[in-house]
Amino acid sequence: MNVRDLLGRNRAADLPRQELGITQLLLLLERGVARVLLYLIVAAGAIFFSIPFAWMLSTSVKPSYQIFVMPPVWIPEKFIWSNFVKPWSYLPWLTYYKNTCILVANGVIATLVSSSIVAYAFARLRFRGRAIMFLLVLSTMMLPMHVTLIPQYVLFARLKWVNTLKPLIIPFWFGSAFNIFLLRQFFMTIHPELDDAAKIDGCGILGIFWRIILPLAKPALAVVAIFEYTYQWNDFFGPLIYLNSPKLFTVSLGLQSMQTRTEIQVSHTMAMTVISIIPVLALFFLAQQRFIQGIVLTGIKG
Amino acid sequence: MRVDMDQAVAAPARVVRRLGGFKLSQRAREEILAYFCLSPWLIGFLVFVAGAMVYSFGLSFFESDMLTGSRFIGIENFRTLFFDDPLLLQSLKVTTLYSIGAVPLNTALALLVALMLNQRIRAQGVFRTMYYMPSVVSGVAVAILWSWMFNPDFGLINAGFSIIGIRGPRWTWSETWALPAFVIMSLWGVGGNMLLYLAGLQGIPTPLYEAARIDGANAFRCFLHITIPMMTPTIFFNLIMNFIGSFQIFTQSYIMTAGGPNNATLTMVLYLYRKGFQQFRFGYASAIAWVLFFIILVLTLMVIKSSQFWVYYEGELRK
Numbered sequence: 001m002n003v004r005d006l007l008g009r010n011r012a013a014d015l016p017r018q019e020l021g022i023t024q025l026l027l028l029l030e031r032g033v034a035r036v037l038l039y040l041i042v043a044a045g046a047i048f049f050s051i052p053f054a055w056m057l058s059t060s061v062k063p064s065y066q067i068f069v070m071p072p073v074w075i076p077e078k079f080i081w082s083n084f085v086k087p088w089s090y091l092p093w094l095t096y097y098k099n100t101c102i103l104v105a106n107g108v109i110a111t112l113v114s115s116s117i118v119a120y121a122f123a124r125l126r127f128r129g130r131a132i133m134f135l136l137v138l139s140t141m142m143l144p145m146h147v148t149l150i151p152q153y154v155l156f157a158r159l160k161w162v163n164t165l166k167p168l169i170i171p172f173w174f175g176s177a178f179n180i181f182l183l184r185q186f187f188m189t190i191h192p193e194l195d196d197a198a199k200i201d202g203c204g205i206l207g208i209f210w211r212i213i214l215p216l217a218k219p220a221l222a223v224v225a226i227f228e229y230t231y232q233w234n235d236f237f238g239p240l241i242y243l244n245s246p247k248l249f250t251v252s253l254g255l256q257s258m259q260t261r262t263e264i265q266v267s268h269t270m271a272m273t274v275i276s277i278i279p280v281l282a283l284f285f286l287a288q289q290r291f292i293q294g295i296v297l298t299g300i301k302g
Numbered sequence: 303m304r305v306d307m308d309q310a311v312a313a314p315a316r317v318v319r320r321l322g323g324f325k326l327s328q329r330a331r332e333e334i335l336a337y338f339c340l341s342p343w344l345i346g347f348l349v350f351v352a353g354a355m356v357y358s359f360g361l362s363f364f365e366s367d368m369l370t371g372s373r374f375i376g377i378e379n380f381r382t383l384f385f386d387d388p389l390l391l392q393s394l395k396v397t398t399l400y401s402i403g404a405v406p407l408n409t410a411l412a413l414l415v416a417l418m419l420n421q422r423i424r425a426q427g428v429f430r431t432m433y434y435m436p437s438v439v440s441g442v443a444v445a446i447l448w449s450w451m452f453n454p455d456f457g458l459i460n461a462g463f464s465i466i467g468i469r470g471p472r473w474t475w476s477e478t479w480a481l482p483a484f485v486i487m488s489l490w491g492v493g494g495n496m497l498l499y500l501a502g503l504q505g506i507p508t509p510l511y512e513a514a515r516i517d518g519a520n521a522f523r524c525f526l527h528i529t530i531p532m533m534t535p536t537i538f539f540n541l542i543m544n545f546i547g548s549f550q551i552f553t554q555s556y557i558m559t560a561g562g563p564n565n566a567t568l569t570m571v572l573y574l575y576r577k578g579f580q581q582f583r584f585g586y587a588s589a590i591a592w593v594l595f596f597i598i599l600v601l602t603l604m605v606i607k608s609s610q611f612w613v614y615y616e617g618e619l620r621k
Contacts, residue, residue, distance in 0.1 A: 038418060038421060038423065039423065041418065042418050042419065042423065042429055043429075045415065045418075045433070046428075046429050046432040046433060049432055049433055049435070049436055049490065049493075050432055050435075051458070052436070052447055052448070052451055052458075052490065053435075053436075055447075055450075055451065055458050056447050056450075059450065067456065068455070068456045069456065070455065070456060070461060070464070071461055071464070071465075072456065072458060072461045114342040114343070114346075117339045117342065118339060118340055118342055118343040120339055121336045121337075121339035121340045122340075125332055125333075125335065125336035125339065126329075126332060126333070126336070127332070127333045127336035127337065127340075128333065130336075133340070133344075136347065137343070140347065140351050142546060142598075142602060143351070143595070144546065144549070144550055144591075144594060144595060144598055145550075146550065146571055146574055146591045146594060146595075147354075147355060147358060147591045147592065147594070147595045148350060148351055148354035148355060148358060149574075149578070149591065150358055150361065150578055150584050150587055150588050150591065151353070151354035151355075151357040151358045151361065151588075152350060152354055153578070153579075153584075154357070154361075154584065155349075155354075171346070171350060173342060174342045174343060174345060174346025174347075174349075174350065175342045175343040175346060177343075180343060205331075205332060205335050206335065206339075209339075230438065230440075234439075234440045234441035234442075234443075235441070236441045236442050236553050236556075237552060237553070240556075241575075241579055252441055252442040255442045255443065255446060256442050256557060259442075259446050259449070259557060266450060269446060270446075270447075270450065273443045273446050273447060276442075276443050277439045277443050280438055280439060281435070281438060281439065284435065284438045288431065291438070292430075292434075292497060296497065296498065296501040
């Protein structure tokens with residue numbers, strides 16, 4: 001849709017010479033105006049999308065007397081960096097971050113291990129009931145978690161796991177339907193001739209998985225890891241239900257507890273919110289291509 | 303590490319090979335190993351999905367809490383839900399309204415942004431990142447940020463309105479405006495969908511456009527007769543996923559409004575949470591979960607059923 005295309009098209013269509021005169025010029029002008037307009041809209045939209053981030057940053061460094069003012073102040077008189085430090089003293093943030101890190105690390109490792117091996121079976125091995133079982137995987141992808149939530153809670157309560165990290169650690173070792181599906185689709189694209197070659201060289205079924213499939217599926221595994229990382233980092237519902245004592249709280253729960261306590265300054269809450277999103281944003285910037293690949297690969301946002 | 307893992311991987315294979323002292327056929331060995339590989343999912347499915355669903359379905363016919371045990375009451379929970387519980391109907395209404403507002407708007411905005419970014423423009427990567435970044439952040443952080451944005455007296459939104467001389471509404475403090483606030487907030491996370499549509503747009507073969515232009519079609523007609531039909535499978539899939547997601551909205555109302563004011567943002571999952579995890583009425587909460595599940599199921603089936611009228615699959619023959 002740009003100018004060059006248009007001209008190229010006209011030449012290709014072999015239009016008579018006189019038509020490349022005034023009409024063409026007007027068309028070019030129209031294109032130019034449209035282009036400027038397009039840039040303006042895209043840039044305005046991008047700024048709109050960034051404003052909340054800027055506002056959050058601005059609030060997080062404000063002195064308390066500049067927070068509740070109208071019209072709002074963007075650049076504070078003084079930068080109060082201590083807003084980022086003080087909350088660590090009245091809430092055990094170190095513990096929150098430690099707990100969150102445990103859950104994130106476990107979630108990523110557990111999902112990678114369990115989902116990849118199950119996906120391998122679906123992608124490569126012949127067994128009875130494969131079609132129906134794969135259908136079950138697909139249908140559980142659509143199942144809202146809330147249907148199975150209460151029985152799971154009852155089960156974990158019986159096992160005396162409530163108010164421990166276990167309900168947020170152990171279930172992830174059973175593979176998740178969505179990741180199984182994603183990995184299986186990717187494994188299917190790896191050429192089976194490679195398997196045969198490995199088999200001739202004496203590789204067994206699990207050897208093929210370990211030596212051929214996994215190394216070749218690194219991009220897909222990275223996508224799964226990234227999704228799981230963001231999911232675990234942002235998860236709120238799970239920790240809210242299973243964790244009661246503050247020493248088990250995650251970052252999400254810590255933020256929420258700040259929000260509910262009215263005596264805590266807005267700037268402190270904002271500062272902690274800023275810190276809490278850094279790990280996710282950092283991963284996004286480090287692995288932007290993978291992130292985008294993940295979205296495109298799966299059709300679902302992380 | 304590598305050696306250890308190799309041995310760990312080889313061990314079950316060895317066991318299978320020697321199973322029962324006689325040699326198994328290769329086919330049988332493969333099948334046993336397959337079930338070994340499947341076992342995490344199989345166990346998880348039986349316990350956490352199938353078992354849990356059966357249990358949950360049974361539980362919805364009981365008056366049950368953790369302390370006093372349970373009592374069979376037949377369909378009483380469902381009867382109460384539909385005829386004696388104005389709050390459930392309220393939560394149904396709230397969740398439906400939110401979905402009807404958020405999903406189409408998200409789809410439209412995502413498509414629009416994707417179309418614009420699909421033009422050959424400079425700094426495309428930068429723009430894409432700027433639009434996409436908010437959708438990476440989610441959950442509590444977003445809810446906290448936006449409850450500050452929507453603060454009726456000192457928030458940025460109403461500050462913006464006051465510049466053009468409009469007194470903004472009370473947003474999350476107002477029965478009328480709390481839900482629209484959630485919808486607006488959801489638009490901030492449009493990046494995920496946008497990226498998907500962008501991928502879809504880039505997958506449309508350019509010869510289609512070239513052919514249309516030779517036939518004299520202008521940009522608008524190209525959009526109407528090529529872009530839109532070619533995008534329908536992506537839109538279709540996205541609509542389903544978005545509806546499933548939007549019916550499970552929870553964090554926003556829990557953090558920003560606690561379901562208020564006057565239950566104006568009481569979503570179904572929030573209601574389920576209250577019944578199940580604040581009042582510990584598991585039977586009743588299970589019944590709510592099944593209503594939610596049923597709605598999502600029906601909705602998904604409706605979108606799938608309707609797809610034959612508007613979704614175009616390349617390679618499919620016209621009737």
